[in-house]
Amino acid sequence: MNIPAELKYSKSHEWVKMDGDVAVIGISDFAQDALGDVVFINLPAEGDEVTAGEALGDVESVKAVSDVICPVSGTICEVNEALADAPETLNSDPYGAWIIKVSPVTDTEELLDAAAYEAHCAQEG
Amino acid sequence: MEKKTPLYQTHIDMGGKIVEFGGFLMPVQYPTGVIAEHMAVREKAGLFDVSHMGELRLKGPDAVANVQKIITADISGMKDGDIKYSMFCNEAGGIIDDFIVYRCAADDYWLVVNAGNREKDAAWVESHLSGDVDYRDEGNDWGQLALQGPKSQEIMKKLCDEQYLPAKYYTFIDNVPLNLGDHTIHALVSQTGYTGEFGYEIYCKAEDTVDLWKALLKAGEEFGLIPCGLGARDTLRLEASMPLYGHEMNDEITPKMAGLPCKLTGKDFIGRDALVALGAPKMKRIGMKVVGRGIVREHCDLYTMEGEKIGWASSGTFAPFIGCGVAMGYIPVEDIEIGKHLNADVRGRMVELEIVPMPFYKLDR
Numbered sequence: 001m002n003i004p005a006e007l008k009y010s011k012s013h014e015w016v017k018m019d020g021d022v023a024v025i026g027i028s029d030f031a032q033d034a035l036g037d038v039v040f041i042n043l044p045a046e047g048d049e050v051t052a053g054e055a056l057g058d059v060e061s062v063k064a065v066s067d068v069i070c071p072v073s074g075t076i077c078e079v080n081e082a083l084a085d086a087p088e089t090l091n092s093d094p095y096g097a098w099i100i101k102v103s104p105v106t107d108t109e110e111l112l113d114a115a116a117y118e119a120h121c122a123q124e125g
Numbered sequence: 126m127e128k129k130t131p132l133y134q135t136h137i138d139m140g141g142k143i144v145e146f147g148g149f150l151m152p153v154q155y156p157t158g159v160i161a162e163h164m165a166v167r168e169k170a171g172l173f174d175v176s177h178m179g180e181l182r183l184k185g186p187d188a189v190a191n192v193q194k195i196i197t198a199d200i201s202g203m204k205d206g207d208i209k210y211s212m213f214c215n216e217a218g219g220i221i222d223d224f225i226v227y228r229c230a231a232d233d234y235w236l237v238v239n240a241g242n243r244e245k246d247a248a249w250v251e252s253h254l255s256g257d258v259d260y261r262d263e264g265n266d267w268g269q270l271a272l273q274g275p276k277s278q279e280i281m282k283k284l285c286d287e288q289y290l291p292a293k294y295y296t297f298i299d300n301v302p303l304n305l306g307d308h309t310i311h312a313l314v315s316q317t318g319y320t321g322e323f324g325y326e327i328y329c330k331a332e333d334t335v336d337l338w339k340a341l342l343k344a345g346e347e348f349g350l351i352p353c354g355l356g357a358r359d360t361l362r363l364e365a366s367m368p369l370y371g372h373e374m375n376d377e378i379t380p381k382m383a384g385l386p387c388k389l390t391g392k393d394f395i396g397r398d399a400l401v402a403l404g405a406p407k408m409k410r411i412g413m414k415v416v417g418r419g420i421v422r423e424h425c426d427l428y429t430m431e432g433e434k435i436g437w438a439s440s441g442t443f444a445p446f447i448g449c450g451v452a453m454g455y456i457p458v459e460d461i462e463i464g465k466h467l468n469a470d471v472r473g474r475m476v477e478l479e480i481v482p483m484p485f486y487k488l489d490r
Contacts, residue, residue, distance in 0.1 A: 036154060036158055036159055036356070037158045037159050037160040037161075039160075039420065039443040040418070040419060040420055040443065042419070042474075058472075060419070060420050060443075061159075062159040062160065062356060062360055062442060062443055062445075063153065063159065063356050063359075063442075065420075065422075065472070084418075091158075
């Protein structure tokens with residue numbers, strides 16, 4: 001299970017990277033593995049408000065649908081529209097295939113560092 | 126307490142992701158993933174553990190009469206080695222289960238039933254037995270593997286001579302000697318399957334299942350054979366528009382609603398009178414392709430484009446080979462028109478579909 005050390009993670013398996021005051025958000029390797037082949041992603045829009053702990057959209061694999069829970073509150077400043085036509089990149093490159101960028105960030109959930117997230121995954125898996 | 130097939134530990138050793146299905150712990154996929162497994166069956170070959178299915182045998186002087194009474198299909202025209210698809214109906218004409226029936230001999234019939242309905246079916250059959258018939262639930266005696274895909278025959282020919290492979294769809298050969306390398310086992314081989322692809326289902330003694338699985342994977346390696354889980358089994362059958370009990374059928378849906386063969390003239394069977402009285406069905410099964418953005422699955426309500434709720438989706442998924450979302454469902458007969466668009470409520474969002482002919486994918490046999 002790949003868990004880059006420089007990222008932060010939510011208990012619901014999203015990752016967050018702070019680029020200055022922009023939060024870059026995606027789903028972890030654990031999440032894409034649990035989902036299976038992703039065939040569709042329901043993306044939010046630029047300008048949408050997001051709230052920490054609430055769904056920002058969902059991803060569909062062949063067998064199930066799963067909410068992506070936003071780890072931060074704020075305004076979406078950029079959406080990775082390329083994912084709409086190539087949702088499978090979430091499986092092949094979960095840390096490169098960011099989903100949304102949020103700025104300004106007004107609130108964050110409690111986030112785990114890589115070591116704590118690894119322990120959390122070990123418990124769940 | 127979930128049951129296990131003889132291959133349970135093998136699935137785990139091979140990295141299978143185990144889920145509960147029909148009371149059994151089964152692999153939903155292997156590390157290859159559902160899409161790769163689906164494509165393997167369409168392009169090369171895939172191997173499925175289907176040992177969770179049930180087997181019921183009726184034998185003896187009154188076997189024919191017993192079977193004729195409880196199933197919709199007429200078995201009187203069958204020869205040894207023939208197979209027929211059929212259903213049990215209840216007194217109201219609703220479907221109890223669908224299955225395939227094998228004629229092993231003039232007085233020996235073998236029903237292969239859905240895993241999830243094994244107890245229900247056994248109780249139904251037992252409660253209707255009469256006369257001189259020997260009934261046996263053989264579910265625990267057999268292992269069953271499905272080898273499906275264009276390379277299936279070449280793979281089987283590495284284990285047995287071609288004369289032992291059933292040449293026609295829906296026929297079988299019993300007591301086929303299969304050379305597993307260091308020893309030979311005997312199995313029943315039928316040209317059947319639930320994928321819409323050419324292939325075989327192989328029934329062996331439960332204790333031979335693991336050896337057979339391993340021998341087939343080894344023989345098939347050069348052809349690209351991979352093990353496949355229930356996830357791909359579902360996407361394959363849906364892509365081929367094959368109905369699944371619990372989705373397209375249940376005990377409130379009649380054969381005619383589901384578009385399944387059921388002759389009402391001819392022999393009598395339980396439910397026939399009710400089906401005759403019901404006449405033409407008011408709701409019928411349709412096939413749809415998703416033209417909007419999203420995937421429509423079971424339980425989604427179906428609407429006309431004008432916003433009237435008219436039916437429901439019974440199954441749906443992304444179909445990897447044809448490359449789009451597909452679904453099956455039920456709407457009123459008067460609303461059915463090929464090419465017509467409908468909307469499905471997918472978690473609060475409307476996704477557009479088009480009614481298309483079934484099957485979505487068809488093999489030229």
